[in-house]
Amino acid sequence: xxxxxxxxxxxxxxxxxxxxxxxxxxxxxxxxxxxxxxxxxxxxxxxxxxxxxxxxxxxxxxxxxxxxxxxxxxxxxxxxxxxxxxxxxxxxxxxxxxxxxxxxxxxxxxxxxxxxxxxxxxxxxxxxxxxxxxxxxxxxxxxxxxxxxxxxxxxxxxxxxxxxxxxxxxxxxxxxxxxxxx
Numbered sequence: 643x644x645x646x647x648x649x650x651x652x653x654x655x656x657x658x659x660x661x662x663x664x665x666x667x668x669x670x671x672x673x674x675x676x677x678x679x680x681x682x683x684x685x686x687x688x689x690x691x692x693x694x695x696x697x698x699x700x701x702x703x704x705x706x707x708x709x710x711x712x713x714x715x716x717x718x719x720x721x722x723x724x725x726x727x728x729x730x731x732x733x734x735x736x737x738x739x740x741x742x743x744x745x746x747x748x749x750x751x752x753x754x755x756x757x758x759x760x761x762x763x764x765x766x767x768x769x770x771x772x773x774x775x776x777x778x779x780x781x782x783x784x785x786x787x788x789x790x791x792x793x794x795x796x797x798x799x800x801x802x803x804x805x806x807x808x809x810x811x812x813x814x815x816x817x818x819x820x821x822x823x824x
Contacts, residue, residue, distance in 0.1 A: 645718040653810050656711045660807055663708060666691035668800035671783060675793040692763065702767055709760035716753040719745050737816070741809035748802040755799065758782040 670687045673679030689695045693704040758781040780786050784795030
C-alpha cells in the first residue's frame with residue numbers, strides 16, 4: 643500500500659486546480675451548448691480551464707502537472723481498489739465508501755480526459771495536424787458520444803471529479819483531526 647500516502651498527499655495539492663478545471667470545463671461546455679454563452683465569454687472561461695491566462699509555457703506546464711497528477715491518482719486508485727477488492731464495500735465510513743465507489747466509476751473517463759487533455763495541449767504547442775487535434779478534443783470532451791450527449795458527459799464527469807475531490811478532502815481532514823499533534 644505504498645501508493646496510499648502519495649495518493650493522499652498529491653490529491654491534497656491537486657484539489658484546487660482540479661476543482662477549477664472541472665468547474666470551468668463544465669461551465670464552458672454547458673454555457674456554450676445550453677445557455678447561449680457568447681464566444682468571448684466562452685473564450686475567457688476556456689482560458690481558465692486551459693490555464694492560458696498564465697502564458698503559453700506556464701499553461702503547458704500546468705496542464706502536464708495537473709494531467710499527470712490526475713492520471714497518477716487514477717492509476718493509484720485503481721491499484722488500491724484492486725488490492726482491496728474484497729473489502730471495498732465493507733468500509734465503516736460512508737464517506738470512504740462513496741469516495742471509493744464514485745472514484746471507481748470515474749477512473750477510466752478521468753484518465754482518458756487527462757491523457758487526451760495533455761496530448762491536445764502538447765500537440766497544439768507542437769503544431770500537430772488539425773485532424774489529430776480534433777480527435778484528441780473529441781475524446782477529451784466526449785464528442786464521440788454525439789453532440790447531444792456531449793454536454794451531459796462533461797457535466798457528469800465534472801460532477802464526478804468534484805464529488806471524488808470533495809469526499810477525498812473530507813477523508814483527509816477527518817483523518818488528520820484524529821492524529822495527535824507533535
